[in-house]
Amino acid sequence: xxxLKLLLGFALSATLFTSCYKExxxxxxxxxxxxxxxxxxxxxxxxxxNATQGYGETPFLQIAFTLSFKNGRLYANNNLVGFGSQGxxxxxxxxxxxxxxxxxxxDHVIDGFDSFDVYQVDYNTIELYNPYNDTSYFLDGYQxxxxxxxxxxYDNIHYFLQEYEAWEKTYTSNYGALNEFDNENYLxxxxxxxxxxxxxxxxxxxxxxxxxxxxxTGAYGIGDVSGDxxxxxxxxxxxxxxxxxxxxxxxxxxxxxxxxxxSGTVYxxxxxxxxxYYRSADVEGKSTLEVERAKxxxxxxxxxxxxRTNTRS
Numbered sequence: 359x360x361x362l363k364l365l366l367g368f369a370l371s372a373t374l375f376t377s378c379y380k381e382x383x384x385x386x387x388x389x390x391x392x393x394x395x396x397x398x399x400x401x402x403x404x405x406x407x408n409a410t411q412g413y414g415e416t417p418f419l420q421i422a423f424t425l426s427f428k429n430g431r432l433y434a435n436n437n438l439v440g441f442g443s444q445g446x447x448x449x450x451x452x453x454x455x456x457x458x459x460x461x462x463x464x465d466h467v468i469d470g471f472d473s474f475d476v477y478q479v480d481y482n483t484i485e486l487y488n489p490y491n492d493t494s495y496f497l498d499g500y501q502x503x504x505x506x507x508x509x510x511x512y513d514n515i516h517y518f519l520q521e522y523e524a525w526e527k528t529y530t531s532n533y534g535a536l537n538e539f540d541n542e543n544y545l546x547x548x549x550x551x552x553x554x555x556x557x558x559x560x561x562x563x564x565x566x567x568x569x570x571x572x573x574x575t576g577a578y579g580i581g582d583v584s585g586d587x588x589x590x591x592x593x594x595x596x597x598x599x600x601x602x603x604x605x606x607x608x609x610x611x612x613x614x615x616x617x618x619x620x621s622g623t624v625y626x627x628x629x630x631x632x633x634x635y636y637r638s639a640d641v642e643g644k645s646t647l648e649v650e651r652a653k654x655x656x657x658x659x660x661x662x663x664x665x666r667t668n669t670r671s
Contacts, residue, residue: 393461393462396484400482401505402424402502404498405425412491413663414490414493418452420654422435422655423438430454432451433445435449436452438510438521439612439629440611441511453466457476461473483497483498485497509587512587515580519614522633525614527545528628530623534621537618538596538602539602539621542558546559546570558573559572559573576597577595578592578593578594589606590606591603603620613627614626
């Protein structure tokens with residue numbers, strides 16, 4: 359993350375991602391520039407996952423927060439850890455692309471070949487239509503100088519919690535009433551499934567996080583705090599001693615602070631075992647799998663039928 363607590367100086371925050379999905383799309387006239395010029399006209403293309411139309415999925419687009427097209431190389435920000443700083447803000451290279459005649463061919467390092475019909479919706483929005491699964495993704499173009507990395511980070515903070523194998527308690531304040539949560543030393547937030555499952559453990563000083571014994575599995579929820587974009591709430595559903603409610607503050611890319619509302623106790627947890635959602639190439643050009651865990655961004659809106667006509671069938 360580029361900066362956790364910048365002043366909101368950009369109008370982007372007020373206008374970014376306001377529509378749930380686009381039922382009616384008005385397309386601009388035929389572009390006067392080539393597709394390659396169009397793709398290179400913006401530093402970052404934000405994948406507006408909630409605007410997706412169709413019932414299919416293209417895996418690398420379900421993971422990416424942003425895409426960047428640079429001289430035949432395709433970059434993506436798939437993680438929120440390091441968001442805005444990794445790869446100079448572009449993220450990591452996830453494959454190569456070829457753009458011609460409003461067709462985009464992508465050779466993804468994991469998923470292989472995909473081909474899209476590209477339509478220019480307006481001056482900074484394009485549609486990537488995948489004729490093989492009849493699904494359209496909508497990307498909004500921004501320059502790095504006016505892209506609000508913080509807004510994206512906090513709007514998707516549950517993915518940030520999932521980017522570590524475990525969160526280890528490293529600090530407990532010497533003030534606050536004794537409570538049951540004092541005994542919990544590790545937390546884990548799971549990706550996939552319902553995307554709202556957590557586990558907790560009372561183990562102590564574990565060096566191999568795969569060997570943690572998880573005492574409890576339950577549901578969790580993230581909430582907003584009115585008037586403060588940078589502060590969230592975290593609710594952990596413990597059936598045997600009711601819910602635990604916290605104010606969640608992000609200290610940095612690997613540290614969170616939890617203020618326990620009922621007791622007044624403050625805890626700090628550090629992320630252990632960073633999960634990087636991409637596959638990179640080593641110096642010999644061989645593909646190296648960084649993580650095999652399932653992760654994808656999920657629409658907050660109901661999927662709708664795609665109105666696009668498949669011209670390749």
